[in-house]
Amino acid sequence: MKKNEENIFLEDIEMPRIVEEKISETLLKIKMEEIIVMREKESADTKRKNKLKTPLKPLIAVAACAILVVTFLINGNAGSKTPDVSMTTDTDKPDLQWEDESKISFPDFSITAYAKELDIAEPSEGNVIFVDAGIGENGYTGIMFSIKGNEISNVDISIDKGELYSAIIDDTTEETLHDWMAQGMPDMDGDPNTYTIVETDGLEQREEEQDIRNIRIYHCTKRGTNFMEQYDSETYYGFYIPDHIISTMDDETDLAVASHNMLNIFDGAVLTVTVTYSDGSSFRKEYELSTAKLAQDENGTITQEEWTGGDEGAFVYGIVAREKK
Amino acid sequence: MQKNKTEDLVKKAKRKDPDAFSQLMQLYKKDMYRVALAILMNDEDTADAIQDTMLTCWEKIHNLRQIEYFKTWMTRILINKCYDIRRKRELTISLGEYEEPAEEDNYNLELKEALSTLNDKYRIILTLFYSEGYHIDEIARILKLPKSTVQTRLQRGRENLAKNYYRENERRK
Structure with a gap:
């Protein structure tokens, strides 16, 4: 080619839409993965500072199997094995992948446990099982519940050992997540009292299935030991393991034992839930918490029975709560 | 800078x-x-x-x-x-x-038309040489080809492009 001849190879090109889209998608994917890696690294650093050899996330992951069992002793019948409550497993949700909730109905208000897809036996004798759906990270155990009732205007929740957090669950798609990231991820701005857990399906799976990826975001806020707020039926409340508990773990602690030890902060704690109704009246319940090993049956279903087979076996570590009268 | x-x-x-x-x-x-x-x-x-x-x-x-x-x-x-x-x-x-x-797939049609007049063994070499500004020895390393092969293909690619694309375009005008 002559030097002055038009050179097609030097002309500017227009990037095709399909190429631009793939580039954006890939860069976003890389960024998301890096955020997860960084978060894990930060978590590991915190743990190192607390002289923990074992990373906290696995600890919490083990704790994810721990359950909170609430035994409601009502009508002044302390120690009753037949409390006047009922519990059902909600199987009518359209998206069972995400929702598997256990409910107790009260004449006044009810507590709904967040269980997700874990297999839990139907409750008996008034025991209610709250299950960490495997989302626990850092001190956020993933053991959550919500409060349901009519005409509730405010809720006041307190605990005398350990701490609490609240969580707003946002079921969304990858596209919305992009928008959230584009806004600078407003609740990941370094505020030590907020934390966001992003639950996604695997990236490898995403590559194979070209569907829009469903994402569940948990916007968590540390609430300390007591707080009151306007009632929102969509808000979940969870048990938060305070930082000072983590720092008490020694380097040699077994992973499972460490997770049990962390949950033990709630052993002997009193959880108080007070709801105020729109007419100004209020109703209060106090629950005494204690930790326990609960057996799983041959199918892996978590049962109400206490495990007596020692430290190894088919059990999950839980917390039993009884209403105080 | x-x-x-x-x-x-x-x-x-x-x-x-x-x-x-x-x-x-x-x-x-x-x-x-x-x-x-x-x-x-x-x-x-x-x-x-x-x-x-x-x-x-x-x-x-x-x-x-x-x-x-x-x-x-x-x-x-x-x-x-x-x-x-x-x-x-x-x-x-x-x-x-x-x-x-x-x-x-209708972007950069002129470039695609020009490329389509070339055998693929010439296309990549001309692109690396003209668009990307690589030297012959760099192209040889990238494509794992002998330098002489790159030189030959570059020359033939130029000739083919001139004959099949530029002259054809001139003729149409």
Whole structure:
């Protein structure tokens, strides 16, 4: 080619839409993965500072199997094995992948446990099982519940050992997540009292299935030991393991034992839930918490029975709560 | 100045800075497109090749020893990805599962027309030489070809392009 001849190879090109889209998608994917890696690294650093050899996330992951069992002793019948409550497993949700909730109905208000897809036996004798759906990270155990009732205007929740957090669950798609990231991820701005857990399906799976990826975001806020707020039926409340508990773990602690030890902060704690109704009246319940090993049956279903087979076996570590009268 | 900025981005990307890597990719996306197009000749496959290349570069960038060779290294990866995709496509077509070209494959038609007049062994060399500004010895390293082969193909590619594209265009005018 002559030097002055038009050179097609030097002309500017227009990037095709399909190429631009793939580039954006890939860069976003890389960024998301890096955020997860960084978060894990930060978590590991915190743990190192607390002289923990074992990373906290696995600890919490083990704790994810721990359950909170609430035994409601009502009508002044302390120690009753037949409390006047009922519990059902909600199987009518359209998206069972995400929702598997256990409910107790009260004449006044009810507590709904967040269980997700874990297999839990139907409750008996008034025991209610709250299950960490495997989302626990850092001190956020993933053991959550919500409060349901009519005409509730405010809720006041307190605990005398350990701490609490609240969580707003946002079921969304990858596209919305992009928008959230584009806004600078407003609740990941370094505020030590907020934390966001992003639950996604695997990236490898995403590559194979070209569907829009469903994402569940948990916007968590540390609430300390007591707080009151306007009632929102969509808000979940969870048990938060305070930082000072983590720092008490020694380097040699077994992973499972460490997770049990962390949950033990709630052993002997009193959880108080007070709801105020729109007419100004209020109703209060106090629950005494204690930790326990609960057996799983041959199918892996978590049962109400206490495990007596020692430290190894088919059990999950839980917390039993009884209403105080 | 630009070189220093680019090298700075590569350094940051090696330290797993996704924003720096993103800037690098934005900087080189047109280069990647031209090279991939020269091999694959359609935008859809080109997009796939660029995507695969970006992921591999991000995954392996910590292995890059000399940051000044980032673009060469990335181009080598891209070419390998393109050949992988082309092999798979040829296999698919040979199995009778022909796919229609994407409807929106109508960008840069002039460039595609020019490339289509060339045998693919000339297309990639002309693209690397003219669009990407690589020297003959660099192209030889990237394509793992003898320098003399690159020189010959470059010369023949020029002649073919002049004859089949430029002169044909002149004749139409």
